[in-house]
Amino acid sequence: MRVKVTVNGAAYERDVEPRTLLAYFLREQCGLTGTHVGCDTSSCGCCVVVMDGERAVKSCTMFAAQADGHQILTVEGLANGGTLHPMQQAFWDQHGLQCGYCTPGMMLTAVALLKRHPNPDEAEIREGLSGNLCRCTGYQNIVKAVQQAADVLRQQPAGAVK
Amino acid sequence: MIPAAFDYLRAHSADEAFAHLQKRGADARVLAGGQSLIPAMRFRLARPAVLVDINAAGDLNHLRVNDGVLEIGAIARDSDIERAQWITDRRWSLIRDVSRVVADPVVRQMATVVGSLCHNDPAGDWTTTALAARAIVVVRGKSGTRTVSIDEFLVDSFTTAVSEGEMALAVHFPVPDDRTAGSYQKIERKVGDFATAAAAVQLSLNANGTVREAGVALSAAGPCAVRVEEAERLLVGQKPSADLIRAAGEAASRRSSPQADLRGSVEYKKDLAGVLAARGLRQALSRLGVQV
Amino acid sequence: MSTDSKPAGPLGMPMKRKEDPRFLQGKGHYIDDISLPGMLYQALVRSPYPHAEIKSIDISEAMKIPGVTAVITGKDLEAAGLGWLPTFHGFDKQMVLAIGKVLFQYQEVAAVFAETREAAVDGAEAVQVDYAPLPVVADPFTAKTDKVILRPDREAKTNHIYHWEVGDRDATTRALAASPKRIKQRIWFQRCHPAPLEPCGCVAQFDAMGRLQFYVTSQAPHVYRTALTLVTGIPEDKIHVVSPDIGGGFGNKVPVYPGYVCAVVGALKLGRPVKWIETRTENLTSTGFARDYHMDVEIGASAEGRVTALQVSTAADHGAFDAAADPSKYPAGMFGVVSGSYDFPAAHAEVDAYFTNKAPGGIAYRCSFRVTEASFAIERAMDILADELSMDAVELRRKNFVKKDQFPYASRLGFTYDSGDYHKTLDTALEKIGYQTLLKEQAGKRAKGELMGIGVSTFTEVVGAGPSKHFDILGLKMFDSAEIRIHPTGSGFVRAGTKSQGQGHETTWAQIVAEELGLDPQNIMVEEGDTDTAPYGLGTYASRSTPVAGAAVAMAARRVREKAKKIAAHLLEAGEADVEWKDYKFQVKGVPAKSVTMKDVAFAAYTNMAQNEPGLEATYYYDPPNMTFPYGTYIAVVDIDRDTGEVKVRKFLAVDDCGTIINPLVVEGQIHGGLTEGFAIAFMQEIQYDTDGNNLNTNFTDYLLPTSLETPHWDTAKTTTPSPHHPIGAKGVGESPNVGSPAAFVNAVIDALSPLGIRHIDMPVTRDKVWRAIREAEARKRSS
Amino acid sequence: MNLQYSGEEKISANAATVWTFVQDPEKVGRSFPDVVEVTVLDATHVDAVVQVAVGPVRGKFKMKVELTPSPANQRIDMKVSGGGFGSAVDMTAGADVIDAGDGTTLLKWSGQAVARGPVAAVGGRVLDAQAKKLIEQAFANIRNQLST
Numbered sequence A: 001m002r003v004k005v006t007v008n009g010a011a012y013e014r015d016v017e018p019r020t021l022l023a024y025f026l027r028e029q030c031g032l033t034g035t036h037v038g039c040d041t042s043s044c045g046c047c048v049v050v051m052d053g054e055r056a057v058k059s060c061t062m063f064a065a066q067a068d069g070h071q072i073l074t075v076e077g078l079a080n081g082g083t084l085h086p087m088q089q090a091f092w093d094q095h096g097l098q099c100g101y102c103t104p105g106m107m108l109t110a111v112a113l114l115k116r117h118p119n120p121d122e123a124e125i126r127e128g129l130s131g132n133l134c135r136c137t138g139y140q141n142i143v144k145a146v147q148q149a150a151d152v153l154r155q156q157p158a159g160a161v162k
Numbered sequence B: 001m002i003p004a005a006f007d008y009l010r011a012h013s014a015d016e017a018f019a020h021l022q023k024r025g026a027d028a029r030v031l032a033g034g035q036s037l038i039p040a041m042r043f044r045l046a047r048p049a050v051l052v053d054i055n056a057a058g059d060l061n062h063l064r065v066n067d068g069v070l071e072i073g074a075i076a077r078d079s080d081i082e083r084a085q086w087i088t089d090r091r092w093s094l095i096r097d098v099s100r101v102v103a104d105p106v107v108r109q110m111a112t113v114v115g116s117l118c119h120n121d122p123a124g125d126w127t128t129t130a131l132a133a134r135a136i137v138v139v140r141g142k143s144g145t146r147t148v149s150i151d152e153f154l155v156d157s158f159t160t161a162v163s164e165g166e167m168a169l170a171v172h173f174p175v176p177d178d179r180t181a182g183s184y185q186k187i188e189r190k191v192g193d194f195a196t197a198a199a200a201v202q203l204s205l206n207a208n209g210t211v212r213e214a215g216v217a218l219s220a221a222g223p224c225a226v227r228v229e230e231a232e233r234l235l236v237g238q239k240p241s242a243d244l245i246r247a248a249g250e251a252a253s254r255r256s257s258p259q260a261d262l263r264g265s266v267e268y269k270k271d272l273a274g275v276l277a278a279r280g281l282r283q284a285l286s287r288l289g290v291q292v
Numbered sequence C: 001m002s003t004d005s006k007p008a009g010p011l012g013m014p015m016k017r018k019e020d021p022r023f024l025q026g027k028g029h030y031i032d033d034i035s036l037p038g039m040l041y042q043a044l045v046r047s048p049y050p051h052a053e054i055k056s057i058d059i060s061e062a063m064k065i066p067g068v069t070a071v072i073t074g075k076d077l078e079a080a081g082l083g084w085l086p087t088f089h090g091f092d093k094q095m096v097l098a099i100g101k102v103l104f105q106y107q108e109v110a111a112v113f114a115e116t117r118e119a120a121v122d123g124a125e126a127v128q129v130d131y132a133p134l135p136v137v138a139d140p141f142t143a144k145t146d147k148v149i150l151r152p153d154r155e156a157k158t159n160h161i162y163h164w165e166v167g168d169r170d171a172t173t174r175a176l177a178a179s180p181k182r183i184k185q186r187i188w189f190q191r192c193h194p195a196p197l198e199p200c201g202c203v204a205q206f207d208a209m210g211r212l213q214f215y216v217t218s219q220a221p222h223v224y225r226t227a228l229t230l231v232t233g234i235p236e237d238k239i240h241v242v243s244p245d246i247g248g249g250f251g252n253k254v255p256v257y258p259g260y261v262c263a264v265v266g267a268l269k270l271g272r273p274v275k276w277i278e279t280r281t282e283n284l285t286s287t288g289f290a291r292d293y294h295m296d297v298e299i300g301a302s303a304e305g306r307v308t309a310l311q312v313s314t315a316a317d318h319g320a321f322d323a324a325a326d327p328s329k330y331p332a333g334m335f336g337v338v339s340g341s342y343d344f345p346a347a348h349a350e351v352d353a354y355f356t357n358k359a360p361g362g363i364a365y366r367c368s369f370r371v372t373e374a375s376f377a378i379e380r381a382m383d384i385l386a387d388e389l390s391m392d393a394v395e396l397r398r399k400n401f402v403k404k405d406q407f408p409y410a411s412r413l414g415f416t417y418d419s420g421d422y423h424k425t426l427d428t429a430l431e432k433i434g435y436q437t438l439l440k441e442q443a444g445k446r447a448k449g450e451l452m453g454i455g456v457s458t459f460t461e462v463v464g465a466g467p468s469k470h471f472d473i474l475g476l477k478m479f480d481s482a483e484i485r486i487h488p489t490g491s492g493f494v495r496a497g498t499k500s501q502g503q504g505h506e507t508t509w510a511q512i513v514a515e516e517l518g519l520d521p522q523n524i525m526v527e528e529g530d531t532d533t534a535p536y537g538l539g540t541y542a543s544r545s546t547p548v549a550g551a552a553v554a555m556a557a558r559r560v561r562e563k564a565k566k567i568a569a570h571l572l573e574a575g576e577a578d579v580e581w582k583d584y585k586f587q588v589k590g591v592p593a594k595s596v597t598m599k600d601v602a603f604a605a606y607t608n609m610a611q612n613e614p615g616l617e618a619t620y621y622y623d624p625p626n627m628t629f630p631y632g633t634y635i636a637v638v639d640i641d642r643d644t645g646e647v648k649v650r651k652f653l654a655v656d657d658c659g660t661i662i663n664p665l666v667v668e669g670q671i672h673g674g675l676t677e678g679f680a681i682a683f684m685q686e687i688q689y690d691t692d693g694n695n696l697n698t699n700f701t702d703y704l705l706p707t708s709l710e711t712p713h714w715d716t717a718k719t720t721t722p723s724p725h726h727p728i729g730a731k732g733v734g735e736s737p738n739v740g741s742p743a744a745f746v747n748a749v750i751d752a753l754s755p756l757g758i759r760h761i762d763m764p765v766t767r768d769k770v771w772r773a774i775r776e777a778e779a780r781k782r783s784s
Numbered sequence D: 001m002n003l004q005y006s007g008e009e010k011i012s013a014n015a016a017t018v019w020t021f022v023q024d025p026e027k028v029g030r031s032f033p034d035v036v037e038v039t040v041l042d043a044t045h046v047d048a049v050v051q052v053a054v055g056p057v058r059g060k061f062k063m064k065v066e067l068t069p070s071p072a073n074q075r076i077d078m079k080v081s082g083g084g085f086g087s088a089v090d091m092t093a094g095a096d097v098i099d100a101g102d103g104t105t106l107l108k109w110s111g112q113a114v115a116r117g118p119v120a121a122v123g124g125r126v127l128d129a130q131a132k133k134l135i136e137q138a139f140a141n142i143r144n145q146l147s148t
Helices: A022-029 A086-093 A103-116 A122-128 A140-154 B014-027 B037-042 B078-082 B090-099 B113-119 B126-132 B229-235 B242-255 B266-287 C020-024 C060-064 C074-079 C117-126 C140-144 C169-177 C221-232 C258-270 C280-286 C335-339 C371-389 C393-400 C422-433 C435-447 C505-517 C545-572 C598-607 C664-683 C736-756 C767-783 D015-022 D025-031 D118-147
Strands: A002-007 A010-015 A048-051 A055-058 A071-073 B007-010 B028-031 B050-053 B063-066 B069-073 B136-141 B144-149 B154-156 B167-174 B180-187 B197-205 B211-219 C040-046 C052-058 C068-073 C084-086 C093-095 C108-114 C128-133 C160-167 C181-192 C201-206 C212-216 C239-242 C274-277 C290-301 C307-317 C346-354 C451-460 C480-486 C492-496 C524-528 C579-582 C585-588 C591-596 C617-622 C631-640 C647-657 C715-718 D002-011 D035-042 D045-054 D057-070 D075-084 D087-101 D104-116
Touching (some): A002 A022, A010 A022, A048 A103, A055 A103, A086 A103, A086 A140, A103 C020, A122 A140, A140 C664, B007 B014, B014 B028, B014 B050, B014 B167, B069 B113, B078 B090, B078 B113, B090 B126, B090 B180, B090 B197, B090 B266, B113 B126, B113 B167, B126 B180, B126 B197, B126 B211, B180 B266, B197 B266, B211 B229, B211 B266, B229 B242, C040 C258, C040 C280, C052 C108, C060 C117, C068 C074, C068 C117, C074 C258, C084 C221, C108 C117, C108 C258, C140 C307, C160 C169, C160 C335, C169 C290, C169 C307, C169 C346, C181 C371, C201 C258, C212 C221, C212 C258, C221 C239, C221 C258, C258 C274, C290 C371, C307 C371, C371 C393, C371 C451, C371 C736, C393 C422, C393 C451, C422 C435, C422 C451, C422 C631, C422 C647, C435 C451, C480 C505, C480 C598, C492 C505, C492 C545, C505 C524, C505 C545, C545 C579, C545 C585, C545 C591, C545 C598, C545 C617, C585 C598, C631 C736, C647 C664, C647 C736, C664 C715, C664 C736, C736 C767, D015 D025, D015 D087, D025 D035, D025 D045, D025 D057, D025 D118, D045 D118, D087 D118
Parallel strands (some): A002 A071, B007 B050, B028 B050, C040 C274, C212 C239, C307 C346, C492 C524, C647 C715
Antiparallel strands (some): A048 A055, B063 B069, B069 B167, B136 B144, B136 B167, B180 B197, B197 B211, C052 C128, C068 C108, C160 C346, C181 C290, C201 C212, C201 C274, C290 C307, C451 C631, C480 C492, C480 C617, C579 C585, C585 C591, C631 C647, D002 D104, D035 D045, D045 D057, D057 D075, D087 D104
8 A cells, every 4th residue: 555654754665464563664764773662562662753743652562554744753863963952862871771773762762752742750650761771871871962952952942953 | 582473554533543443343452641551561461463643633632621520531641631731720639649640750641641541450540530520431432432530440350331332532531620639649668669559539618617528539449440439428528627527537547458469458549449539539638728 | 091190181071073974964874775676575473372392384375476586484593503592691593484393483584585674574474384282381380390491402401501609608597596686588680671772683695705794783793704604504604794774782682593695595595685584573573682581689788787697599591592792701691790799708609590482682781791680680679778777778788888998899690890889989979969958858748648769779799801711602712802004194093893873983082192192082883893994802791892902902002002103203203211191292202392283293103104114003902910899879769649540760770980081071961861761671572472372572662662751861970990900000991880770779669669568579570560569558557 | 370160050851961962072163162173083073163252352263072971970061172372271061950840951161261371361351251241152152052
């Protein structure tokens, strides 16, 4: 079947089997391999992308067909040219990543979280990220990174960043 | 893992979805949030020949209070409820509680309440909540649309009153009066796990402080969510007391008939059912300003 | 030590990681990101039975699936002489695909190759295998009876794999018998799995020259190359192993797995590249498990609490094949560190390993080989002894620590501990957490019937395998290596035989080079994982990178410096003996004004080298003189809900001593991560088999990894006791928190429950177990 | 996972009729609930395909059935091994045919099932109830067929 998905602002129109999961569509049809797959049970969150600007979704628990006509933001779309997104910068500054495998999903979940809660406290961040697993960092530096990003984003005019 | 191949049909309205289901009958499954269905398909435990995707059916995407009823359409997401304006009102405290502990916060952005009811997992959260809050499910069938009380809707594990070719359109929660509060108490091994045990409680008080209405239900305590009628009977008409809560908790424990699994033994889960029901009652009362 | 009285340099700097920008932008290059033209996908057929005869395999339906190109079985491989794969341990071999029978549930039975991922999975599903079930052996105690012999392919018709022991059995037995106080406890360290978020996988291709290009998630790419030669007979020069970015390893990506061999065979047979990426279920059910040690621990002590003897007897469950990746002379790894931080006058430890119908492995999961098991056993047992003596567990430890002036300390179990000041680290921890205040709070809570626990673990690790006289894998001595090249303009690169999986080598190796050579770490590129370019090394696991390869990097840099000194002498117009390296510069002794930088020297090495050999580079193979012994004091504070058995970790403090710190940011990150895995092991992670041999934890809904919500907040502190034999005094840190913390958590839980008379609960400490222990204790109390 | 079941059916037919019925592979095969295909291999072996539909789990499940009658004590033992969804289920069931007088017969049965593979691992929470239903329904079907 034919699906057309707008990923990071660019339209990708492809013929796929209905059973194609969005994660594999992004990785193999769009060549955007920053979206990772870590489990089969919707548990790990390595595959999280943002749909229609606000909804963090697990792209391995969604068919590409369901994204037909929708906007998807992946990790590749976070930076603005050569400038890292405040979330990326914060993960770097706070040592919020080690092996890097969970990082794209973790950052995108956090980006969607900050859209709803621009000023979350530590408990809210921990709750908001609890659909994403990380095996390396113990989460503490990730929480600090999200706090830093929240501080930066609150000071920016609306619409300045994705 | 990769699901087995299937035909995909997109429905833009409830009518269209219903027409697809009528045509493809037993081979078809409705795809709403897909958060239970798609993992089952990836393991090839579920292999429907046809998926009827209702995510584009705008007439099923509603979440509104209308004529004394909270209407939750078939593709309203758990996270929509979590973020609704009205949710902070005390009378919705049961629904507010549960909307924050279903699965995990990302899964909730796709998962739907109606989908969860239709899935009818023995350890479901929404099924248990719907029992305690006495919800009604709107089902579209051959002979038109009908309403089914949640007690009749939940038939058996993974089985509901929705027959082949039918679909659930919405769930309706009666708007409780303002002397109502609830609580959802869940023990899970970690975020995203099914409940080891959970209790949903909703209480409405009379002006004199006695219980006017009580809803007490348990998750992971039987083939599907169970209502603790004995506890409800004990509570109604009574002034809340420590003894009353203890008795209601004991009734919940008796009513619980769980299966042993990696989450815990039968004895543990039965005991938890009582502990959680009592805690839920105490919290609901506390939200109503009553300390016992 | 080269860090004394110098201006602040790259070593010890909290430098942001150089590798991060690519990961942050989704440009990491992991195995599944590799896609080659004409590539086929491989899926494996696996057995639902843990022990069964294979009566027939019917591939006809699979071959009918559009896109399926081939199916291979164990018989096909056997005919080609590729039926078996040697395990790293060297004492056993493992079936690539089942031959004749299956020995564990989810064992590899057939490999399907297809044009697409989907067709490969459809094909694997369509392969029909007829099994005749055989009796199942699901634990080492049943295995021991030899009623069912699992491995008739082996010469010895027994399930017993090996007996290993160390120490003086007779002296220990005598000392125990003479001890006024004794405790004995069976402690089971449950089977668990490292479960990195990226599963294992590979892409195999034979290039136009017939050379095998093998991309694989490997923590030890050079060892893979040698192993592949040993299995396939392909000459080692015709194999190029590339380990791309790795999404976490934790020991899971050390062994060579059957799926890799199948992919190589498929690529050879079909003349096309083959990709195999395992599913999460495959990862948890068939690749390197860890632990599964049943340890009987016995300690003797005087009435005053001076330990007299330690006896540990272990039954090890190795699964269907002895695929533990331990050094060959150490079948039970470094289990001899079980005497821990304590000065036992007599000690004996033994391990007997058995085959069972469970997945093979026994890998070093975020620890040096078997050190986590040993550390847990002794730290748990010391608490039980304290309980027996009615003594504060901290005082008991303090009384029995190896003292600062005893280092280097020869333990009764064969190790020479390099350095330590256990008392100082303990005192630092007690003060920082406010131990006395906590004890008061606990007393108050106990009076009210509330369950609060304080758990301490004062562990010692042994890492950095290892000295060539003792350590080898497949005969390969466990040295490691580094090659440094400095370019004319003063930048350069370092290549090492290790392979980072998130540990930050691209940053820390650069910092070491920068420190040794006075260059900018931003301009030192680090490359690992490519066997065509990196010098031979044994890889990254068992906390060996910093102790071994980190030392190699420092030594290679010093070799560069020696060469540079000659050129500096030429530039300074001084004799070499009059030139010294000071404050990151070469200067004429006593004349600081007359100096040249390494950058100056680097340029001269290519433009103005006088009589010296041109160029500025060096390679160093480092054979460590000893292991390093990081240690620490960890304290956990928990509150337990009596009604539900829920344990809340309220506070956790880790005081580590890992010697010299290269990058505090990285060290802190490693500690947070290790503590989180230790927490997970203490409370959640378990690969459980039922008595029928069924694996019960086959995906992340049942193999529980903690999220940000369950994970406690970590407080940390450091003491620094450099290793006397490491070039920069570093000891390694990545695994200490995983080794030391499980005992702190469990000790805290048991401390909370001790008023009820509860002495031990096996991990994972689930709510159900805690609830049951409390209910049983209450019942005991009622009946007495 | 290892599951145990037991139960009994009171049948309005005499013991001899019941005994003949339970030894007949075709009839036993047809008694499985939602059976879609029965292939009798010989006097004691039959293959049956049943349609499983429980919640999201839907599909065909192939079962090999082996009957072992013990005429001396009027007992029939049944071994059922099934496969599907990459999993294996092995069931054993035994039934005693007991003359209950007045031309009625008591069929007293017990059985156990061991499930392996994804069905058990992922579907375990569904399986117990489903296997129980399958077995109970099978014996109920035997009763119904004999009673009509």
